[in-house]
Amino acid sequence: MPVAEVWGIGRRLAKKLQIMGIDTALQLADTSTAMIRKHFSVVIEKTVRELRGEPCLELEEFAPTKQQILCSRSFGERITEYDDMRQAICMYATRAAEKLRKEHQYCMHISAWLKTSPFAINEQYYGNSASIKLSTPTQDSRDIIAAAVRCFDAIWQPGHRYQKAGVMLQNFFCHGVAQLGLFDEYQPRHNSEQLMSVLDRINNSGRATLWFAGQGTQQAWSMKREMLSPAYTTRVSDLPRARVC
Template sequence: MLGQFRYNDGCVVARSQEAKAIGIKMGTPLFQIQDLVRRHNIEVFSSNYALYADISGRVMSILEELAPRVEVYSIDESFMDLTGVANAIELEAFGLQVRETVQQWTGITVCVGIAPTKTLAKLANHAAKKYRATGGIVDLTSQVRQRKLMSLLPIDEVWGIGRRLTQRLQADGIKTVLDLANTHPKQIRRHYSVVVERTVRELNGESCLSLEEVTPTKQQIICSRSFGKRITMYSEMREAICQYTSRAAEKLRGENRSAKMITLFMRTNGFNPAELQYKPSLSAELPFPTDDTRDLVEAAMRLLKAAWRDGYRYMKAGVMLSDLYEPGVYQPSLFNEAKHRPNAKALMSVIDQINNSGKGKIFLASQGTQKAWTMKRERLSPAYTTRWAEIPAVR
């Protein structure tokens, strides 16, 4: 086997280093690389979101035990505050301790980048992954090492420097990370933005981005999936949208927020120009912010009725909840006659408790029971950490 990657039974969503090396790109439809898969005997896995979330939680909890303060940046990345750690242990030795502890307790291999700022720490982590001689740990507390690494890396490796900004910087002769670090911050601010100025300062060891121990409040909640088969029937799309809206409502309540805006979107297969293309996106404002699944599904059904067109083969759909409010913050209009459903909070709370207990599921009948449209996951790896029946046996 040479390499592996994960996909949502549609497109590639994660790749091993070996898969990257032979040219498999992120987001590539699986059908376009079947020859590569067969030729190199590549292992393919379907996305297993429950497993990833559980493993991520375990890794983050270990990091929180090892460092005084931790910011969980994403499902597979975090920042650790190492203030005072160097008084007890060398930082590179501490990085090794982190790597070995996570490996021993979860089986997950992590790379550790150590530096005085977040931007430099991201570069150090990149180097720890890219250069095997580092052993997965790079300490960039030394300015000499910082500048040596920056001279080797292209500008697009800097955290927050996207494709368009890279093109602008390269046109101005800034091609390496070191080129950017050597520019004057005020000049960068004048020609680009204050955000890029902060990046320059961070590259020079001046911390401009503080650690965020509390996860920032989400501005929107999206739930969408590709279908296991093309949807051509309104009844099946209705089930899917109801399911996605119900899941989005669960996430909304988990954030202790209510939404006043809902958006529905659908699309056909853009990779097949032979098919008729249709990509509707409609939004509706609710009378008042709500986290009640019934209110949100009712609004989503109205949008679906307006957006649906017969004769198309729909590949993907989803809903987005936005304009989010904390409980008790929204001030309704004096003339707003809309009323909340009685006991809605208590009902939603009971439903969530049952659904999270592992003892059963309560759902709206409109979500359907057969769900032939659900996302295919024919190469799903076992849920090693969340299902008793799939725990690996050691003999």
């Protein structure tokens, strides 16, 4: 096995190792840890020990589960209308719910916030946020959108030119089970997981193949997209073009 294919090594470190005469994973495992420690980091030393069968990487050393999911963007133009901002909040809530399901998580705490520009001349600054805690964890886009809109309605103030808004999910669980009360306002939806799975599977072929009515069909608002990364695999217009002379 080439040394470049060892987890944590990569091409850059592989070149340095090859200069030292280490071309394969076996040669790396046979290398003195003292020499590795001298020329590389302690992480590479642990990699060598792992190749020898010595457990060095504890579970907590791997990337932890996300503690929150935030979907937020600045608008290309200031938003002044309630319906436009409501559509934006629904869009952010939808994206956040998609990310939550990719993490195989459920959330109980949903927040929405909005603000004007603090640098706008002759305009009073306004920024606010609101949160809702559900009685049971959910990953259903419908629940998350509904909660985000309730938060938005609590903080919306007309007469401002809004620059930015967002939706945040917190308080994650690895399953949707919780103790319910007889009179709880929120009750889990029947076949929710199956429906969201179908929705995600369809939308994986291209963003917004299916969308929720609250997101609107014609968005008068738009996000800032000057630095938007191209989507080569899902958007035909982003594919590189080659001219044949």
